[in-house]
Amino acid sequence: MSNPNIGRHLSAEQKAALSERFAVGAPARAPRADARHGEGRGMIIGLMGYAGAGKSEVARHLRERHGFETPHIGRPLKRMLAELLRDIGYDEATIIRFVDGDLKRSLIPELGITSTEAQQTLGTEWGRNCVGADFWLSLWLGKVDRVIQSGGRVVQESVRFANEVDSLRQRGALLVEVQRPGVGPISGHPSEVLPARADLVLQNGGTIADLRSAVDAVLSSKSLCETPVTH
Known part of the structure; x- marks a missing residue:
């Protein structure tokens, strides 16, 4: 069954591409020697959301269940x-x-x-x-690029600024926002402002098992093909 709490409307072409890239158990793509960022390489998921929304749990599940590496920019x-x-x-x-x-x-x-x-x-x-605005990002990308160039999978659990979004987009990343009822910014600090609109939204309104199932659905080609939900 499709998950009604995930995502936004995707075109048929986007759904087909995502279905291939994010299918559960699908082997990571081997890198091409002439590939640009985001082409023919491993995959990246960037998580956005306020503190307490459940980003760490999503990242943990991606690591333990789906083999993602989790180098944290922080x-x-x-x-x-x-x-x-x-x-x-x-x-x-x-x-x-x-x-x-x-x-x-x-x-x-x-x-x-x-x-x-x-x-x-x-x-x-x-x-x-x-x-420098790119100081932490440059350190993080040095690690991430080595992983994705070897066909690995990476999740960044705390995407907070526009330059991070831009770099992830250049590498073909999927941006996922984790939302939880009653959870919002804890201060007016710039890092508490969500930096972009996500490609998909995970609603964390139930149990941890529910959240993990939603994550599995994001990685399922069947779910991606059958979920025309807007946000």
Whole structure:
């Protein structure tokens, strides 16, 4: 059965192309020596959505069930913050909780801000504004291009800015927005603004099993061919 919560209307040509590329179990395409980005290579899915929408769960399922690699564009930020907390004197268990766990939105007394706010300002105010708008993106693409050139699959679980969207589009990526009832921006920070309209939308309004089934449907050629849903 098709999933009524997925996507927007696609032309017959788009559906046929997506059906071939994103079929469950389909082998990754071998790269051509003369291929441009997004042609004849592996595939990329870029996830958008507000914090708490379920992007991490989608990325986890794509990795564990469908063999995607999950290099996170924000991984250097997490490592930088972890090293700072380590230098302050926090134990490893607490660092994990602050950086990407249940204390992520709790105040870090020594910094006067939360882990989320620290990563946002490291990423945007320092990295993008002081070093360069493409700083983090260039680091991430260096890893991703090697994967897709070898026919691998990549999911980026946190697409936040227009230049990231542009680079993903150039590589033939599928942009998916994860929506969850009652979840919206947690602040007015620029990284909290969705950077583009997605190709498909996943509605995360049920259980984790429901969300995983919706992800499987996105990768199913049958679902893509039978889902003319608009958003």
